[in-house]
Amino acid sequence: MTASPYGLRERKKAKTRAAIREHAMRLFEEQGYAATTVEQIADAAEVSPSTFFRYFPAKEDVVLVDDVDEVLVQAIRAQPAGVPPIEAILRSLREVFAAMSPEMWEFERRRQRLVLGIPELRARVMHQMTEAIDLVAAVIAERAGLPADDFSARVTAGAAIGAMLAVLPSGGAVPADGVTPRDFQRVEEALTLLRQGLPLG
Structure with a gap:
C-alpha cells in the first residue's frame, strides 16, 4: 500500500519548514541576527522568499515559534x-x-x-x-x-x-x-x- 498524498504532502511541508529554520539559525549564529535577511535564508534553504513567509510570518518567528x-x-x-x-x-x-x-x-x-x-x-x-x-x-x-x-x-x-x-x-x-x-x-x-x-x- 502506498502512502497517501496527504501524508506525503505534510511530510514535505515539515521537511521544508525544518530546512528553513535550520538555515536561518545557522546564519544568525554565523553572521548575526540583524545582518541576516529573509532573502539570504530563503536562498540557503533553496526556497523563494514567498515560501519563507508561508511558513514564518516574520524573520523573528523562525526563532520565537x-x-x-x-x-x-x-x-x-x-x-x-x-x-x-x-x-x-x-x-x-x-x-x-x-x-x-x-x-x-x-x-x-x-x-x-x-x-x-x-x-x-x-x-x-x-x-x-x-x-x-x-x-x-x-x-x-x-x-x-x-x-x-x-x-x-x-x-x-x-x-x-x-x-x-x-x-x-x-x-x-x-x-x-x-x-x-x-x-x-x-x-x-x-x-x-x-x-x-x-x-x-
Missing part, C-alpha cells in the same frame, strides 16, 4: 480529570521533557541562546508570554468545565508561567550552552513550590 507549546497543551488536556491544575501542568512538563531527544535538546539550546542574546527577540518574548497564558488558561478552564476566559483559570495559568520564567536564565547573563535539562528541572522545582503554596526558605 516554540513547537513545544502545542504539545504541552495537549499533554495537559490528556491528564486525568481529578488532577489539580498545577499538578497537571507539572506532570505534563515531565512527560514532554522526558520525550525530547538529544537532538531536540540541542535545537532548544540554540534557540534559547538566540532568544536570550538578541534584544529585539527578548522584547517579543514578553508578548509571547501573554499568548502562553491564553493557551494554558484555556485548557485549564476546559478541564474544569469553565468558560475559556474564566478569571481563576487565567490567574492560575499566569502564576504557573511566571514561576517558570522566574527560574530560566535572564537576558543579562546568557549561558554559553543555552538552556539545558537542568534549567527545566528548576522549572519543575518552581512549579512544585507553587503547588505547595509558595513556602519561603
Whole structure:
C-alpha cells in the first residue's frame, strides 16, 4: 500500500519548514541576527522568499515559534480529570521533557541562546508570554468545565508561567550552552513550590 498524498504532502511541508529554520539559525549564529535577511535564508534553504513567509510570518518567528507549546497543551488536556491544575501542568512538563531527544535538546539550546542574546527577540518574548497564558488558561478552564476566559483559570495559568520564567536564565547573563535539562528541572522545582503554596526558605 502506498502512502497517501496527504501524508506525503505534510511530510514535505515539515521537511521544508525544518530546512528553513535550520538555515536561518545557522546564519544568525554565523553572521548575526540583524545582518541576516529573509532573502539570504530563503536562498540557503533553496526556497523563494514567498515560501519563507508561508511558513514564518516574520524573520523573528523562525526563532520565537516554540513547537513545544502545542504539545504541552495537549499533554495537559490528556491528564486525568481529578488532577489539580498545577499538578497537571507539572506532570505534563515531565512527560514532554522526558520525550525530547538529544537532538531536540540541542535545537532548544540554540534557540534559547538566540532568544536570550538578541534584544529585539527578548522584547517579543514578553508578548509571547501573554499568548502562553491564553493557551494554558484555556485548557485549564476546559478541564474544569469553565468558560475559556474564566478569571481563576487565567490567574492560575499566569502564576504557573511566571514561576517558570522566574527560574530560566535572564537576558543579562546568557549561558554559553543555552538552556539545558537542568534549567527545566528548576522549572519543575518552581512549579512544585507553587503547588505547595509558595513556602519561603
